[in-house]
Amino acid sequence: xxxxxxxxxxxxxxxxxxxxxxxxxxxxxxxxxxxxxxxxxxxxxxxxxxxxxxxxxxxxxxxxxxxxxxxxxxxxxxxxxxxxxxxxxxxxxxxxxxxxxxxxxxxxxxxxxxxxx
Numbered sequence: 001x002x003x004x005x006x007x008x009x010x011x012x013x014x015x016x017x018x019x020x021x022x023x024x025x026x027x028x029x030x031x032x033x034x035x036x037x038x039x040x041x042x043x044x045x046x047x048x049x050x051x052x053x054x055x056x057x058x059x060x061x062x063x064x065x066x067x068x069x070x071x072x073x074x075x076x077x078x079x080x081x082x083x084x085x086x087x088x089x090x091x092x093x094x095x096x097x098x099x100x101x102x103x104x105x106x107x108x109x110x111x112x113x114x115x116x117x
Contacts, residue, residue: 018061031055031063038065038113045107051075053109067110078106 008016017023035055042053051069058064067076081103088095095101 024057024061027061028057028063031057031065034063034113034117035065037116038067038109041112041116042067042107042109045109049075065110065113074104074106076106076108076110078104 004013006013032055035053038053038055042051049069049071051067051072053065054068055063055065066072069075082101084095084097084099084101086097
């Protein structure tokens with residue numbers, strides 16, 4: 001049976017491993033690769049609506065990839081069709097009350113990136 005220590009030199013084991021030489025570099029390399037895959041998948045969509053894939057290291061040990069923009073949750077996951085109850089501003093346009101707004105399936109860029117990795 002193995003004995004696993006929770007701390008190494010007073011540091012939590014997961015923190016100790018995360019800061020080992022080469023680990024941060026490997027995490028950043030995989031993060032950049034993931035970001036490039038997400039950017040390539042997102043580039044195939046012709047109406048990003050001011051959205052973009054961004055990312056980078058968090059300054060400690062992790063690397064994050066984001067879909068950023070005005071409504072990234074709708075771009076990623078989609079939305080059901082609806083009828084506006086009151087006038088809404090959409091960029092420079094005003095959508096009058098009673099307008100039917102169509103459904104959007106979503107791009108699922110982040111999910112497809114995860115599946116591609």
